[in-house]
Amino acid sequence: xxxxxxxxxxxxxxxxxxxxxxxxxxxxxxxxxxxxxxxxxxxxxxxxxxxxxxxxxxxxxxxxxxxxxxxxxxxxxxxxxxxxxxxxxxxxxxxxxxxxxxxxxxxxxxxx
Amino acid sequence: xxxxxxxxxxxxxxxxxxxxxxxxxxxxxxxxxxxxxxxxxxxxxxxxxxxxxxxxxxxxxxxxxxxxxxxxxxxxxxxxxxxxxxxxxxxxxxxxxxxxxxxxxxxxxxxxx
Numbered sequence: 001x002x003x004x005x006x007x008x009x010x011x012x013x014x015x016x017x018x019x020x021x022x023x024x025x026x027x028x029x030x031x032x033x034x035x036x037x038x039x040x041x042x043x044x045x046x047x048x049x050x051x052x053x054x055x056x057x058x059x060x061x062x063x064x065x066x067x068x069x070x071x072x073x074x075x076x077x078x079x080x081x082x083x084x085x086x087x088x089x090x091x092x093x094x095x096x097x098x099x100x101x102x103x104x105x106x107x108x109x110x111x112x
Numbered sequence: 113x114x115x116x117x118x119x120x121x122x123x124x125x126x127x128x129x130x131x132x133x134x135x136x137x138x139x140x141x142x143x144x145x146x147x148x149x150x151x152x153x154x155x156x157x158x159x160x161x162x163x164x165x166x167x168x169x170x171x172x173x174x175x176x177x178x179x180x181x182x183x184x185x186x187x188x189x190x191x192x193x194x195x196x197x198x199x200x201x202x203x204x205x206x207x208x209x210x211x212x213x214x215x216x217x218x219x220x221x222x223x224x225x
Contacts, residue, residue, distance in 0.1 A: 032212045043204050043216035044155070046113070089154065098143045098208045099170070102154040 003027045004092050006103035013110050019077040021106050023090035026071065030092035034100070035064060035075045038087045047088075048075070080110045114139050114207050116217035124223045125195055132191045133220045135205035140185035143208035146178070149219075150201045161188040161205075195224045 005024045013019045021035075031052035036044035050057040050064045050073065057064050063076045077084055087107050091100040115138040125131050135144065144161040158178055159167040167180035182188045192199050200223050206214040 034213060036216075041219075041221070043116075043206075043218045046213055046215055049213055091155075093212060098145060098160060098212075098214070099157050100145075100155075100206075100214055102156075104154045 001026075002104075003030075004090060004101050004103040006088075006090060006106050008106050009104070010107040010109070013080045013108065015082055015110055015112050016079045019075075019080045019084065019108055019110065021075040021077075021088050021090075021108065023073050023075075023103050024071060025073075025092050027092070027094075027101075028071070029094045030101075032093045033064070033066060033073050034091045034093075035062075036089045036091060037084075038089060038105070044089060077108075080108075082110045082112050084108060085110050113209060113215045114141060116205060116207060116215060118205060118217040118220050120220060121218065122221040122223075124225060127196050127224055129195055130191055130193045131195065131222060132189050133203050133205075133222075135188045135190070135217055137186045137207055141207040142185070142210065144182060144188045145206045145208070145214065146180060146188070146190045147204045147206060147216075148201045149204065155204065158190070158203075161190075192222065195222075197224045200224045 034049040035047040038044045048059050048062045066073045087105045089105045090103045117136045119134045146158040147155045149155045158173045159169040161182040163182045179191045202219045204219045206216045
């Protein structure tokens with residue numbers, strides 16, 4: 001039972017345009033959501049997070065949106081840069097419990 | 113955020129042998145975790161490494177196969193025992209910063225032949 005799903009295995013975007021990465025979850029006990037970026041041969045790097053009490057969180061070029069009723073979150077990257085090319089994972093946890101449940105990941109390629 | 117190092121960074125091992133992976137953090141942390149990423153798959157939590165007590169394992173993972181030590185608040189080890197090719201994965205340790213965000217080490221790439 002996959003509780004966190006990233007249905008798009010890959011996304012290709014032109015430099016300067018917006019990248020939108022999507023994530024769906026099924027467990028209503030999740031109340032904290034995170035996005036990680038992963039380059040080959042490196043560990044995941046934390047990008048941005050959002051609590052279930054919010055519907056939006058921004059950090060520079062990165063914005064995460066949360067739609068609790070739809071159990072859906074998305075990561076927007078504006079403007080996209082070639083250095084953003086990596087695998088992006090969304091993850092979820094229940095408050096007070098450290099376990100992260102990860103999605104399958106989306107390979108983002110930003111073309112110059 | 114904490115700086116996390118892992119040793120070894122990669123290894124090639126023969127089936128039936130064991131490998132111990134070390135995770136070192138530059139500050140004291142309460143919660144440390146071990147994850148596995150099999151080829152083409154997502155990250156899966158193996159266990160939570162508890163300081164001073166036995167690790168808490170997730171469904172599908174057992175102590176005999178993945179013994180874990182946590183002797184203090186900055187260090188943990190994961191052993192992959194009696195390895196088979198199916199154990200070929202990237203093994204990652206992570207720490208919780210106390211605010212529900214986890215930071216990961218660089219990973220150990222294990223190949224079992």
